[in-house]
Amino acid sequence: MADKPSTSPAITQAMIKAYDDYTHLTLDRRGFMDRLTRLAGSGAAAAAIAPLLAANSARAAMVPADDARLVASQVSFPGADWDMTGYLAMPAENSGPLPAVLVIHENRGLNEHIRDVARRLALEGFAALAVDFLSPLGGTPDDEDKAREMIGQLEAAETTANAAAARAWLAGHDRTSGKFGAVGFCWGGGLVNQLAVNDPELGAGVAYYGRQAAAGDVASIRAPLMLHYAGLDERINSGIDAYRAALEAGGKSFEIHVYDGVNHAFNNDTSAARYDKAAAELAWSRTIGFFKDKLG
Structure with a gap:
């Protein structure tokens, strides 16, 4: 037949x-x-x-929100100038101090996909905080077009200061070890690069297809970096060579991985057309290994 x-x-x-x-x-x-x-x-x-x-939010959960292996909750903490909100996920039964990871969303704000990424990190033994960087504007709306518009209204220096405040709050949590990393996607990947420039306490940074830091700012970077790029992402990839040259010239610790034949947002499994399972799984395994090595 x-x-x-x-x-x-x-x-x-x-x-x-x-x-x-x-x-x-x-x-x-x-x-x-x-x-x-x-x-x-x-x-x-x-x-x-x-x-x-x-992206389709109905496909967002690889790890169920009520997974018994995890403890997850909405939290608030002091930002640069006002309270920020976020989603904190941790393993339920690990009694020892946990390395912490800040999860930075794409330009559509804190949504179910990013909460799910936090839960995936928690299952790997991290305390994962997914921050809503639209908190100063009232929080992430359901309308993604509106969220992208609001992202464009954020002031870069203030947003980076809010990321540093999130790092400080989570590093001081009674279940964390004080060792801290950050992972971000798209807009969030760019913010990871800026956090690496501006926060000397960052222990490790992973940026997925994020805008690179300016070459003149690279000297301030202390954290080791892992940078994931999609081979077909001409818009973001145009900045790789200059960033690589600046990182090499500055003697920085970094890895660059380019995944051939895949698109921007290849890690986002809620987007049927752009998600690439093989590239996403390889990048994720590298990310987890990197954080365990640098923060463990």
């Missing part, structure tokens, strides 16, 4: 590029759908493809 033909619409690299322009550059929602319609051939095809390019 012949297999049934696939009913999934074909997604091209040009469509993924259009979505990246929409979510990271100046293309608005209407412009994105107009471009996607031209690429897909019809409005109906574009309407079917758009959800596959976007």
Whole structure:
């Protein structure tokens, strides 16, 4: 009996590029759908493809929120100028002091996917704090377009100061060891690089497809870095060579991994079109090994 033909619409690299322009550059929602319609051939095809390019919160939980192996809760702590909120996940039965990791979200704010990443880290033996960096503006909204708009309103120095405040609060938690790392994705990857420049107490940083720190700021970096990039991500990858040269010239401890043939956000398993299981699993295993080596 012949297999049934696939009913999934074909997604091209040009469509993924259009979505990246929409979510990271100046293309608005209407412009994105107009471009996607031209690429897909019809409005109906574009309407079917758009959800596959976007993140789907219904697919967010690799680790259930009520997993008995974990203790997780909403928390608040002092930021640079006002209280910040976040999601703290820790292993339930580990009685010893835990190394801590700050989890920094993408440009859509603190959502279920990032909470799930915190839970994955907790299962590896870390105290993981996923901060809502939109707290100063009232917190992450359900509307991702609104969240991206709000991200653009944040002041860079103040946001970096809030990240440093989160590091200080978690490092002083009664269940943590004082050793602290940070992992971030997309916008959050860029913030990890800025935190490495500005917070000398950071013990290790992992940036997934994040904007690089300026070459002139690299001298301030003390933390070892692991930098993950998607091979097809021309927008972010244009900064790799200059960053690598500055890190090498400064004698910094770093690793750069480029995953061929995958797109920006390849780690985000809630995005059907851009997620790459093999690259995500390899990058994650490297990330966990790196944190255990540097913070354990």
